[in-house]
Amino acid sequence: MKLTGSHCLFLISTILGLSSAESPNDDAPCIARSPTTGLFFDLNAISLFPPEMKDGKKVLKEARDDSWHAKGHDYPANFTLNICAPVIENVTNVVGVDSSRWKNVSAYYERDEKVYSIGEQASEPFFRGRKLVLNYTNGSPCPDDLNMASTNASTRRKSTIMSFLCDRDAPASVATPSFVGSMDSCTYFFEVRSSAACGGIAVDPQAGGLGPGGVFGVIMLIAVAVYLIGGCAYQRTVMHQRGWRQCPNFSLWAGFFDFVKVSIFALIPCWSRRSFRHGHSASHASRESNGGLPSSRVD
Ligand SMILES: *[C@@H]1O[C@H](CO)[C@@H](O)[C@H](O)[C@H]1NC(C)=O
Ligand SMILES: *[C@@H]1O[C@H](CO)[C@@H](O)[C@H](O)[C@H]1NC(C)=O
Ligand SMILES: *[C@@H]1O[C@H](CO)[C@@H](O)[C@H](O)[C@H]1NC(C)=O
Ligand SMILES: *[C@@H]1O[C@H](CO)[C@@H](O)[C@H](O)[C@H]1NC(C)=O
Ligand SMILES: *[C@@H]1O[C@H](CO)[C@@H](O)[C@H](O)[C@H]1NC(C)=O
Numbered sequence: 001m002k003l004t005g006s007h008c009l010f011l012i013s014t015i016l017g018l019s020s021a022e023s024p025n026d027d028a029p030c031i032a033r034s035p036t037t038g039l040f041f042d043l044n045a046i047s048l049f050p051p052e053m054k055d056g057k058k059v060l061k062e063a064r065d066d067s068w069h070a071k072g073h074d075y076p077a078n079f080t081l082n083i084c085a086p087v088i089e090n091v092t093n094v095v096g097v098d099s100s101r102w103k104n105v106s107a108y109y110e111r112d113e114k115v116y117s118i119g120e121q122a123s124e125p126f127f128r129g130r131k132l133v134l135n136y137t138n139g140s141p142c143p144d145d146l147n148m149a150s151t152n153a154s155t156r157r158k159s160t161i162m163s164f165l166c167d168r169d170a171p172a173s174v175a176t177p178s179f180v181g182s183m184d185s186c187t188y189f190f191e192v193r194s195s196a197a198c199g200g201i202a203v204d205p206q207a208g209g210l211g212p213g214g215v216f217g218v219i220m221l222i223a224v225a226v227y228l229i230g231g232c233a234y235q236r237t238v239m240h241q242r243g244w245r246q247c248p249n250f251s252l253w254a255g256f257f258d259f260v261k262v263s264i265f266a267l268i269p270c271w272s273r274r275s276f277r278h279g280h281s282a283s284h285a286s287r288e289s290n291g292g293l294p295s296s297r298v299d
Helices: 005-019 099-104 212-237 250-277 281-291
Strands: 031-033 040-042 068-070 079-081 107-111 114-117 126-128 131-136 159-166 175-183 187-194
Touching: 031 126, 068 175, 079 175, 079 187
Parallel strands: 159 187
Antiparallel strands: 031 040, 068 079, 079 107, 107 114, 126 131, 131 159, 175 187
């Protein structure tokens, strides 16, 4: 095979294509993309899940037994809510909500020993201007409609709007909701302070983007590509080389690969003897020998 200029072009386009391969996806649950900065905001960090019990031990370290709380202050109830997920508490006897949907309640308050849902689970935070917003709808019927035959689908239901504020001092994975107010006890407003609402990340975390190691790998690949292309161009146009000889430092690399080949053949008997004696040390050694290579993708 002859390495021509078009081979070089193909190589570099492959490498550049690799760095733009991840397709950002803001439909992923609990992730919003800011239209002004293009950064992704991942609220999954403050979305609570019930502790999974396995052999009587909690599996998830960050699992909690209760959801986030907000004091009602002058409102005659305190609020319990979760982000993007139903509340962890087992809510029962939710006013005006079918029992099959009790497990979908994402925010509620208790009053006179009754549970009022102020919204069902939703996982689509979005940006309204510069504000990161999440809303829950389809809670208990609003007070005006409670007196009427609430079997009609047209009755208004309680809903919740949360506005997220960046709090860099807040510990990771902690959300502090504050109750702002309610109109007619039908729509409830909250501000949620959290570090999850701070500077987003450039790559969608759900899309298996590049970690720091991956970024390093891409930089390395681009450096190698620049070396190859630049070297090819130089050897071809200035030195008038053709075929494999136009590869930069061809003789040096040919010598290097010969050396590697010889070394590997020299080492093989050595390795197989060692693995014969203590089983796992050979696999350990081969893993270590691979550890220095930069990986192009980290998932
Ligand atoms: C709300 O919680 C506070 C303590 O956090 C408590 O003092 C207050 O009585 C509660 N209010 C209601 C209406 O339950
Ligand atoms: C909810 O109910 C389940 C069983 O139905 C129970 O295992 C769990 O501990 C309850 N959670 C809370 C927070 O009460
Ligand atoms: C309610 O929760 C169940 C699972 O718990 C889910 O399959 C269903 O889609 C949820 N419904 C809504 C309207 O979110
Ligand atoms: C509530 O959120 C949904 C997306 O989940 C959006 O389509 C809708 O416009 C929002 N409603 C309000 C009142 O912000
Ligand atoms: C419920 O809907 C029916 C028609 O579907 C209507 O005649 C009735 O007035 C409605 N009731 C209320 C309380 O809205």
